Amino acid sequence: MKKLILGACALMALATVSCGKCGDSSCSTPTSDSLSNAYGDYVGTVLGADFQHKENADAQKKEFLRGMQIVFGADEDRNTQMGMQVALQMLGEMSQLDEQGAHIDRAKAMAAFKRAFLADSINSMDGQNSLQLMQRLIASAREEAAAEAAKKKAEAPEAVENVKAGEAYVADLKAKDSSVQTAASGLSYKIDSEGEGEKAKENSTVVVNYTGKHLNGEVFDTTDGRTPAKFNLQGVVPGFREGIMLLGKGGKATIYIPGELAYGPNGQPAAGIGPNEMLVFDVEVLDIDPE
Numbered sequence: 001m002k003k004l005i006l007g008a009c010a011l012m013a014l015a016t017v018s019c020g021k022c023g024d025s026s027c028s029t030p031t032s033d034s035l036s037n038a039y040g041d042y043v044g045t046v047l048g049a050d051f052q053h054k055e056n057a058d059a060q061k062k063e064f065l066r067g068m069q070i071v072f073g074a075d076e077d078r079n080t081q082m083g084m085q086v087a088l089q090m091l092g093e094m095s096q097l098d099e100q101g102a103h104i105d106r107a108k109a110m111a112a113f114k115r116a117f118l119a120d121s122i123n124s125m126d127g128q129n130s131l132q133l134m135q136r137l138i139a140s141a142r143e144e145a146a147a148e149a150a151k152k153k154a155e156a157p158e159a160v161e162n163v164k165a166g167e168a169y170v171a172d173l174k175a176k177d178s179s180v181q182t183a184a185s186g187l188s189y190k191i192d193s194e195g196e197g198e199k200a201k202e203n204s205t206v207v208v209n210y211t212g213k214h215l216n217g218e219v220f221d222t223t224d225g226r227t228p229a230k231f232n233l234q235g236v237v238p239g240f241r242e243g244i245m246l247l248g249k250g251g252k253a254t255i256y257i258p259g260e261l262a263y264g265p266n267g268q269p270a271a272g273i274g275p276n277e278m279l280v281f282d283v284e285v286l287d288i289d290p291e
Helices: 030-051 057-072 078-099 106-117 126-154 157-176 238-244
Strands: 188-193 205-213 219-222 229-232 252-257 279-289
Touching (some): 157 188, 157 252, 238 252
């Protein structure tokens, strides 16, 4: 929507005319009539051009006009105008919260507003307490919405198939090689060499060579031909962190990271990693900074 930039009480071409308050026909003069028509024609033309290419333009224009007529037909008392401005701002905030999964019932919000606004007395801490409660509830609503979205993604056919494929892959490995182990977390691994000295901890910074592969053996990331990777274990997916923590300096292993310990139901599309896809990493720990 184009932003209309008008003067304080008239068009810029009439900026030298003194401002006065008169919103009805009682101040009508030939000049004011012409100005009224010109003003309405200008704004209508600018906004009409905005709407003309929209889908269902006629219906949208009708709803737009309905809103304008509500405002134009309202009591011109300053408090009424302020109330309308606040209501529009609240509706905008509610729409934003709706998009984030924090849904607000307009009627219930308005009823609560009236109770608070019309209260005989308001304690100085009431507003702060209300704000803190609202922030906690918004955070909870967002978390619930995120959890529900993740649940739906996890139940999507591709995600379900990837979980099954990972479980079957590990079961087949373990049937063929008894050295493949599975931790309580669900991470599976085969340690070729534990390495020496103290093992990596959750907050350790490590230097690692690695190759990441899909179950079909296709490589999606590797340090081969590059400088070894150096990073803090807090910055990697949980399964990779847990696998590195099994090793000391010089340790080597292959780790099989189930989707829930890797990139979860969202996957990593840019790297070609699907939802809840199991990843296979060959890793070698070159150095460890325990802290």
